[in-house]
Amino acid sequence: MATTNGHTVKAFDEDLGQLRGLVAEMGGRAEAAISGAMQALVRRDLDAAAMIVEEDRKIDTIETEIERQALRLIALRAPMADDLREILAALKISGVVERMGDYAKNIAKRVPVLEGAKAIEPLSILPAMSRAVSDMVKASLDAYAARDPQAAILVCESDKAVDDFYNSLFRALLTHMMENPHTITAATHLLFIAKNLERIGDHATNIAEMVYFAATGHQMAERPRGLDSLARAI
Template identity: 45%
Template sequence: MTVRHNYDQELEQLRQSLLDMGTAVGSAIDDAVVSLARGDIELARKVMAFDDEIDQMEVGIEDKCMVLIARQQPMARDLRIIGTGLKITTDLERMGDHAYDIAKITLGLANQPLIKPLVDIPRMAQMAQKMLKDALDAYTTLDIPLAEQVCLNDDEVDDLYYQVFRELLTYMMEDPKTITQATQLIFVARYLERIADHATNIAEWTIYLVTGQRRRKK
């Protein structure tokens, strides 16, 4: 009984580590978009520096998973818990990379007035961050309906991405001087769309954790 109790504690520590990493990634995404909207170079640099810490979190979680597999030789649902942890940490690390990419664009656009006020890009960021929070909540509570809702919400982010793309393309066609900055802003929107995709992946892995079945979005 003591062995199982200790094992359950280790699985709980793994879950908490994933939630801590998710919180850190969510903050990085928020700071990256704020740095862009405000032209805040110092905040952008902070996001880029923090990416190393997110990477270290990923390594730490991977190590925990490998130790659990090697020492406990888990079967069935326990193995799904550990395998899901490995998959989720990969998605979180890639989200952190995209936050880094957005912050890097902030540096590249330093001292340039924005060609338009940022409205839809912050909206995309808010939607993607909510998807991340909901995906992690679904993972914590094993809430399949919430996980499925995250998957559905991804379509809204996709629609907003294409709206941003079309609007910025119009700017480029009307004034070639905007091409460089508009292209960078399209990249930002694309990174946010990919962050939403990774949140969807986390939701899908949660569904797999509960049901043992993979469910891919259409």
């Protein structure tokens, strides 16, 4: 690593550690937002939902802070290739976490629309899907913190289960809509929520792929997609 301006290796490592800490904090908040949004939905808790929406600003603020610190680190320390790549990885991962936070916010925003809706049977699958997704997010960030390529592979493998949840929900909701046309509006919102969760799982996979690449220098082998022909589009 570069010490061109007299700073020590230790100081640089501390800065990098701080950057990684911010990514971890941001990730923890996104994870909490996902499970919080799902709880708010299940309980039809409008106040909790509004808090999740508000919380997303904080996630965005941390992303801005990560960018600021990354820029400062590059400008001050003139890091060499490996360190530069690590800073870029923190930037990219924080961008992905920001998108996860957005999806959680979008789930929370649908809670008021669903408040008056009658119970829709497929809704019972959503919390289990949400837990699987939260677990993936946590595991992807743990893999990042530990720079562990094996853990990253496990994250990618678990995306299959999330895709299976989505496929089940997609079919169940469409059947439900056909049999109960008066629930179409509510079911459509649940469909979008399921799609948001599925996308969060994809993003956890993206993070795991970045972790793998950063740790090994190789792309993870292409994995087979879990979405079937009916629901695979998007």
